[in-house]
Amino acid sequence: xxxxxxxxxxxxxxxxxxxxxxxxxxxxxxxxxxxxxxxxxxxxxxxxxxxxxxxxxxxxxxxxxxxxxxxxxxxxxxxxxxxxxxxxxxxxxxxxxxxxxxxxxxxxxxxxxxxxxxxxxxxxxxxxxxxxxxxxxxxxxxxxxxxxxxxxxxxxxxxxxxxxxxxxxxxxxxxxxxxxx
Amino acid sequence: xxxxxxxxxxxxxxxxxxxxxxxxxxxxxxxxxxxxxxxxxxxxxxxxxxxxxxxxxxxxxxxxxxxxxxxxxxxxxxxxxxxxxxxxxxxxxxxxxxxxxxxxxxxxxxxxxxxxxxxxxxxxxxxxxxxxxxxxxxxxxxxxxxxxxxxxxxxxxxxxxxxxxxxxxxxxxxxxxxxxxxxxxxxxxxxxxxxxxxxxxxxxxxxxxxxxxxxxxxxxxxxxxxxxxxxxxxxxxxxxxxxxxxxxxxxxxxxxxxxxxxxxxxxxxxxxxxxxxxxxxxxxxxxxxxxxxxxxxxxxxxxxxxxxxxxxxxxxxxxxxxxxxxxxxxxxxxxxxxxxxxxxxxxxxxxxxxxxxxxxxxxxxxxxxxxxxxxxxxxxxxxxxxxxxxxxxxxxxxxxxxxxxxxxxxxxxxxxxxxxxx
Numbered sequence: 364x365x366x367x368x369x370x371x372x373x374x375x376x377x378x379x380x381x382x383x384x385x386x387x388x389x390x391x392x393x394x395x396x397x398x399x400x401x402x403x404x405x406x407x408x409x410x411x412x413x414x415x416x417x418x419x420x421x422x423x424x425x426x427x428x429x430x431x432x433x434x435x436x437x438x439x440x441x442x443x444x445x446x447x448x449x450x451x452x453x454x455x456x457x458x459x460x461x462x463x464x465x466x467x468x469x470x471x472x473x474x475x476x477x478x479x480x481x482x483x484x485x486x487x488x489x490x491x492x493x494x495x496x497x498x499x500x501x502x503x504x505x506x507x508x509x510x511x512x513x514x515x516x517x518x519x520x521x522x523x524x525x526x527x528x529x530x531x532x533x534x535x536x537x538x539x540x541x542x543x544x
Numbered sequence: 545x546x547x548x549x550x551x552x553x554x555x556x557x558x559x560x561x562x563x564x565x566x567x568x569x570x571x572x573x574x575x576x577x578x579x580x581x582x583x584x585x586x587x588x589x590x591x592x593x594x595x596x597x598x599x600x601x602x603x604x605x606x607x608x609x610x611x612x613x614x615x616x617x618x619x620x621x622x623x624x625x626x627x628x629x630x631x632x633x634x635x636x637x638x639x640x641x642x643x644x645x646x647x648x649x650x651x652x653x654x655x656x657x658x659x660x661x662x663x664x665x666x667x668x669x670x671x672x673x674x675x676x677x678x679x680x681x682x683x684x685x686x687x688x689x690x691x692x693x694x695x696x697x698x699x700x701x702x703x704x705x706x707x708x709x710x711x712x713x714x715x716x717x718x719x720x721x722x723x724x725x726x727x728x729x730x731x732x733x734x735x736x737x738x739x740x741x742x743x744x745x746x747x748x749x750x751x752x753x754x755x756x757x758x759x760x761x762x763x764x765x766x767x768x769x770x771x772x773x774x775x776x777x778x779x780x781x782x783x784x785x786x787x788x789x790x791x792x793x794x795x796x797x798x799x800x801x802x803x804x805x806x807x808x809x810x811x812x813x814x815x816x817x818x819x820x821x822x823x824x825x826x827x828x829x830x831x832x833x834x835x836x837x838x839x840x841x842x843x844x845x846x847x848x849x850x851x852x853x854x855x856x857x858x859x860x861x862x863x864x865x866x867x868x869x870x871x872x873x874x875x876x877x878x879x880x881x882x883x884x885x886x887x888x889x890x891x892x893x894x895x896x897x898x899x900x901x902x903x904x905x906x907x908x909x910x911x912x913x914x915x916x917x918x919x920x921x922x923x924x925x926x927x928x929x930x931x932x933x934x935x936x937x938x939x940x941x942x943x944x945x946x947x948x949x950x951x952x953x954x955x956x957x958x959x960x961x962x963x964x965x966x
Contacts, residue, residue, distance in 0.1 A: 394589070397672060401680075402594045404670045406601060411674045430554040434561055442565075446586030449671055449678040449716050450707040453572035454582060455565045457672075462565065466558045505569065510721040511742050 392419060393440055401447060412520035414491060416440045418528050420461050421490050422535055424468025425477040437465025453506070460498050464490050480529050487528040491521035584709055591680060591712045594669040610636050651805055654698035660772050661811035662696070663687055667804055668712065677720035677801065678703075683808060684711045694771045694809040700798030701725065701777055702806050704770045713808075717800040719745075726767035727777050729756050730817055735765055736792065738777060745778060747792040752785045761821040762794060766814050774815030 396415035404411045420440050424433035441461030445454040468490060475482055499512045613636065655662050663683060671678035683689050685708045695702040695715045703723065707714040716723055721741030728735050734754040736747035747762065760780045766773030778796040785791070861882055865872055870880040 394593075398590055398593055398597075400672050401590055401669045402597055405598070405667070411670070414674075416672075431557045434558050438561055438565065442582075443586060444672045446583050447590060447672040449673065449676045449714060449720070450583070451716065451722060452673060452676060453569050455569035455572070459562055459565045459569070462558070462561050466554070470554075506573065508722055509741075 389423075389436070393443060396440070397443055397447065400444070412523055413527060414494070414524055416444050416457075417461065417464065417491065417494055418487065418524065418531060420465050421468045421487055421528070422532055424465045425472045425483070425486065426535075426539070427469055428472045430466045430469040433465035433469035434462045435465075437461035437463070452502070452508075456498060456501055456505075459501065460494055463497065464494055467493075480533075483532055484525040484529050488521045488525040491524045492517055495520075583707065587680075587707075587709050587712060587714075591669065591709075594680070595682065595712075598666075598668045607637075610640065647805065650698050651807065655807060659813040659815060660809050661813075662807040662809050663689070665689075665695075665713075665806050665808055667715075667806065671714070677717040677723075678706065679715050679717065679801075680712050681715055681806060681808070682712055684709045684713050686710055688810055689713045689808050690810075692770060694775075694812060695806050696771070696775055696809060697798045697803050697806055699776070700796055701764060701771055701775055702798055702800045702803055705808065715806070718796070719800050724768065725771060725777065726765040727762040728765035728773070728817060729780075730761040730763060730819075730821060732756060732760075733817065735767070736762075738762070738794075740796070745794050745796055747780075747794060748789065750790040750792055752788070752790050754790060756780055756783045756790065756792060758783055761797075763817050772809065772812035772814050774817055776821075779821070 393416070396419045399415040400413070403413060403415075420433075420437045423436050424430075427433050427436075438458050438461065441456075441458035442454060444457040444461075445452070448454075448457070468486070471477070471486060477483060477486070495517045496512070499510060502508045502510055651664055655664065665681040665683040665687075667679045668682050669680040671680075681689075681695070689705055689708050691705055691708050693705045695704060701718055703715045703717040703720070705713050706716040718725055718738070719740045723740070725738040726735070727738045727747060732755055734750055734756055736750040739746055739748055747756075750756065758780050760783075762777045762780065764771035764773055764775040764777055776797045778794040780792060780794045782793045783790065862872075864870075864882055864884060865880050868880040870878060
């Protein structure tokens with residue numbers, strides 16, 4: 364293996380910032396992400412594609428390296444999001460989807476060096492597509508609701524979220540370093 | 545077994561978490577119950593913050609935007625004085641105030657005109673599900689909002705209330721994939737079901753035999769028991785026969801996703817489908833008077849009197865020409881004597897304007913002919929035949945000349961000297 368592949372495949376240094384990271388801070392970040400999704404489209408038009416809760420779940424999974432903690436965090440974020448969904452959509456749709464996303468993100472982080480920005484962007488794109496497709500599939504299969512699924516639109520939105528995720532993850536890295544030093 | 549579980553601990557926890565949520569989901573679907581407690585907690589935690597942010601945005605962002613616009617203007621017009629900048633800033637500020645006031649006025653006007661009882665609300669946030677098309681409004685159960693109530697704007701329908709909390713309510717927009725609205729066309733009263741789930745609004749369940757033309761309006765039919773009958777929905781943009789059912793597409797008259805202020809129909813009243821489509825914005829803005837009443841007979845003739853001195857002179861010459869058989873512009877019709885004076889008609893006003901457009905009336909009393917042999921009219925030939933001349937007008941009834949016009953005093957003896965013998 365060459366240097367690049369070593370860099371990619373080697374697990375990241377596991378600093379203990381998450382252990383020190385307060386639950387309050389996580390809850391606050393979750394609240395900010397959900398309010399962002401709740402309110403941002405009204406503040407800045409045409410930003411419905413931005414999935415801040417999903418990006419936060421992915422980041423937590425990638426950095427935490429623990430599938431169990433990540434799946435519970437994903438479930439928490441997803442259920443919180445479900446609570447603000449329309450009443451005709453039962454609670455749990457986003458919960459299940461984000462549980463899987465959190466689990467897979469943490470599993471991937473055990474194999475790859477997820478500090479690389481390109482890998483982060485690719486993973487964000489992949490998880491966004493998985494998230495959108497799985498959610499659509501569940502609404503169709505479990506609830507019998509026929510909602511449109513446009514792969515082209517999902518691709519574009521996934522790419523946009525990846526673009527947003529790279530600087531967002533850098534900011535969260537800075538916060539991590541500042542809080543965990 | 546224990547070894548197996550410990551080996552696949554992560555996977556086991558994942559399966560347990562997913563299955564638990566699936567069971568919870570199934571329970572909700574099975575019981576058709578809304579987990580109100582969880583939703584109330586979540587909404588109560590989020591909406592106050594969103595309300596505060598919305599209030600701040602409403603009060604400050606507009607001002608900041610205006611400020612930045614003014615910065616650009618100032619950059620482009622650096623040489624203008626400071627007073628000019630201040631006036632422009634005030635102008636933009638007041639214009640925004642006016643626009644806001646006009647929108648509010650339109651809402652209030654619609655509220656007062658519609659027979660349905662409504663309450664105004666402001667949209668404060670979106671739903672977290674991007675594909676769900678739902679918004680939160682700042683009115684809840686304390687304001688009398690109930691589940692299933694229709695939400696409209698003066699332009700058209702917006703959605704329906706799907707969840708009510710003490711201070712806020714959630715509105716599912718008509719553009720949501722799961723939302724259907726019963727609609728009825730304006731002309732043929734064709735009934736159908738509006739579906740905007742695919743991104744484009746279509747009217748389903750319309751037979752090919754039913755005639756619906758592009759440009760025709762659709763209104764709510766009231767059959768969905770949500771929207772009262774008679775609210776505008778949208779205009780047909782294409783109508784083509786399809787396989788079994790007609791392929792009808794229409795554009796919504798309102799913009800459900802962009803609405804900032806809405807009306808919640810607390811008590812709906814069905815109305816008849818209007819015979820005319822709703823007025824466009826241009827038609828609403830332009831103030832038009834009703835057409836004037838038709839002119840008939842005598843009134844029309846009375847209104848045809850000359851308005852200016854030039855009109856009076858023209859009417860006078862026209863009358864003289866007719867009396868002398870002269871055709872204006874015709875060859876060989878001779879030159880009429882324009883210096884002849886006409887008698888005042890009984891209907892003529894003292895200023896001489898009233899009878900200018902009417903034929904000359906016959907004199908009521910015989911007038912003595914000229915006896916001194918002098919020409920009666922200035923410029924008339926001595927040898928001209930006085931019989932051919934019309935009845936002169938008495939000097940007292942001479943038309944009043946405009947102020948500043950040259951006046952010539954006529955001798956009293958010659959004023960009536962050329963009057964013909966009856």
